[in-house]
Amino acid sequence: MAGVLFRTWETTREWPDVATVADHVGVEHLVVTRHALVRQVLADQETFRPDNALDALTPIPVAALRILTSHGFRLPPTLANNGHPSHPAIRATVAEALHPRRVEEQRAWLTGVVRERVGRLAGDLERGLSVDLYAELAADLPLLVLARLVALPDAEAAVVKEFTRAALELFWAPVALDRQLALAEIVGRFHAVLREFAKDGPGLTADLRAGADSLDVVVGALFFLLVAGQETTSQFLTLLLHRLAGEPAVLDGLRDGSVAVDDVVEEGLRLVPPIVTWRRVAARDTVLGDTPVARGTSIVLWLAQAGRDGSIVPDPDEFRPGQRGSRRHLAFGAGAHRCVGAQLSRMEAAVVVAETTPCYETPR
Secondary structure (H helix, E strand, O other), X not given: OHHHHHOHHHOOOOOOOEEEEEOOOOOEEEEEOOHXXXXXXXXXXXXXXXXXXXXXXXXXXXXXXXXXXXXXXXXXXXXXXOOOOOHHHHHHHHHHHOOHHHHHOOHHHHHHHHHHHHHHHHHHHHOOXXXXXXXXXXXXXXXXXXXXXXXXXXXXXXXXXXXXXXHHHHHHOOOOHHHHHHHHHHHHHHHXXXXXXXXXXXXXXXXXXXXXXXXXXXXXXXXXXXXXXXXXXHHHHHHHHHHHOOOHHHHHHHHHOOOOHHHHHHHHHHHOXXXXXXXXXXXXXXXXXXXXXXXXXXXXXXXXXXXXXXXXXXXXXXXXXXXXXXXXXXXXOOXXXXXXXXXXXXXXXXXXXXXXXXXXXXXX
C-alpha cells in the first residue's frame, strides 16, 4: 500500500471528472476527481450522505464478525459516517478538545521532542548510518500529541498503534480472509479496552459521556478519533518527508528562508493528503456535473486527484510551495464533516518539516 501512495504524484493518467469503476470485489463506484464536484458532494449532506464513509472496503465475513462481536464490538454513527441530528453535538465536543488554541499550546513541547529525535538521527547520519524517518521520528508523534490533548486509555503506544493500523487495514484495505480474522481479533480486543475506558474516563471521554444517549456513542467517537486523529497524520508526515527528499529546490528554500514552512505543509496536503479518497452515497436521484447519479450510488471522492485540478493551481503536478491556489486543497474535506483535527495535523507537520530539514542532503 505504501508503494502505491508514494507513486500518487507520478501518475500521468488523465481521469474524467466523473467515472464509474469497480473495486477489487466487483462493486461499482462513481469516482469523482474534479475539485469543484468533490467540494459540491462534500458540502451537500442531504443529497450525498456520509453513511458509507466507514464501510469496509473488503466485506467483513461472518467468521470475522463473530470475533468482533465476542469483544462487544459496535460502531454506531458518531463522526465521519454520521448524517443524523446527533452529529453536530458530538462534533462540537470533539472540536473543543482539539481547539486551535489548545493545539498551539503543544507546539513548544512537540518542537523539543522532535528536535531531540532529529539530533539523534543527525548523529547517526554523520556516522554513515541509515535512518528511518518514519519509525524513528514520525510514527508515534501524532499519538503523543493527541494523548496530551485528550485523556486516552493507559496503554503503551505500540499497542495503540497496532490497533489503529489494524483498524485501517480491516476497514480500508483489500485483505484475505485469514488476515481479516487476525485483524478482527486486534481491533476487537482494543475496542473492549475502549469500552471499559468509556465508562469512567476523564477529559473528552467524560464530556462525550455527558452528552451521549449510550456508551456506544462514546466508544465510537474514541475509536474514530484514535484512528483519524493520529494514524492518518503519521501517514501524511511519512509521505511529506518522502516527497521532500526529492525536492532539492524546496529544501534549499527552507534552509535560506525563501520558502515558508507553512507553504510546504499546504502544498504537501494538496499533493499527498492524509486520506487519498473519501466516500458518500447518493440519497436520491441527482446529477453530478453532466453525469446522472442514481439513488444508492456509492461515490468515491478522490481528494488527492482533486488537488491536482488545473483549475485551482497553475502547476498541478509540481511541488511548488506558495503557488496560487495551493491552499484550496480538500485534504481535510469540506462542509459539515470537515476534519476537526485539521489544525492539529498542520501544526505537527510544520514542526516536523522545520526540524528535519537540516537532515536532508541536497543532491547536486
